[in-house]
Amino acid sequence: MTISSVELLKNLSEADGVSGYEKEIRAILVSYLKSTGKITSDKLGCLICEKKGSSSGPVVMLAAHMDEIGFMVKHITADGFIKFLTLGGWFTQVLPAKRVKVKGAKGDLFGVIGSKPPHLMTAEEAKKPLTLDNLFIDIGASSKKEAEQFGVRVGDAVVPVTEFREMHNKNILLGKAFDDRVGCAVMVKVLENLKKEKHANTVNGVATVQEEVGSRGGITGTFTVNPDVAIVLECRIANDFPGVEKHDLYSSLGKGVQITFCDPGMIP
Structure with a gap:
């Protein structure tokens, strides 16, 4: 399946995971990759798409994580x-008023993250940063029994809700889970492009x-996969915004990819 890059990213960004x-x-991802190679999984659930080359090696791995940050139901109050x-x-601090989706037993339930409003806080409370203990999700239920009737269970996944958008500058996109749906x-x-090419390496997405x-x-x-070479396709934070000094500027939006040569876990 060939699809435009923007439409592909939209579909991946808006997916729950x-x-x-x-x-x-x-x-x-299986729907996009099944025509490009052999699809398998490991025992943890990683999706592997193997595109054979003309020789057995070297084996190349292209890795990108499909999961996103989110939440899990811990408790339903009375x-x-x-x-x-x-x-x-x-x-x-960015969580209050965020829209979310609870992946309930009877289907998706939309809600919003709430907290005690500042109007009702004491002066001392207003000075303190919010913690998870201060936050809750409101799905419109009036009791624990009603929430359970809606299909909410302890352990259910909760996903952020953000619509994918092209901004006025069409080269800038807005959405969730760009880390690492990009x-x-x-x-x-x-892997789509490799379908059209002859290559020696076996490539595993x-x-x-x-x-x-x-x-x-x-x-x-x-x-x-046991690759000879691994290329990790990961997102990096752009820091070209107010509050960052010029000498600390290492990543600017629209200036191309970054190749990381040192991180806390490796000095080459």
Whole structure:
């Protein structure tokens, strides 16, 4: 299936797939990749698409994680509000008023993250940063029983809701889960293009799981494929915005890809 890059990224960005709950995004990636190579999975759930070359090696792995940060239902209060855990790293202060979707047993339930309004806070409370204990999800239920009747269960995944948009500058896109659905889109396009090319290397596109909670799929996927060369297609934070000094500027939007030559885990 050949698809425009923007439409591909839109479909991947809007798909649900928080860490440990990657079923929906995996199915979408399979639909794009099944015509480009042999589809398999490892035991953790990583999706592997193998495109054979004219020789047995070297084996190349293109890796991009398909999971996104999100939440999990921890508790339902007597009044029908949902207390939750984070899956992956969140800056708690951006969560109030965020729209979310609970992946309930009877279907998706839309809600919003709430907190005690500032109008009702004491002066001391207003000075303190919000913590998860201060937050809840409101799905419109009036009791725990009603929330359970809606299909909410402890352990259900909760996904951020953000519509994909082209901004007024059509080269700038707005959406969720670009980390790392952009990498997944690049992987799909590379494997699509390889269908038209003769190549010696066997190339494995690997969409990994549970990266946001410890790069778990990156480990199992690598052991499964056992590549000679691995290219990780990952997002990096752009920091070309107010508050960043020029000497700290290392990444600007629209200035091309970054090739990381040093990180906290490796000095070449």
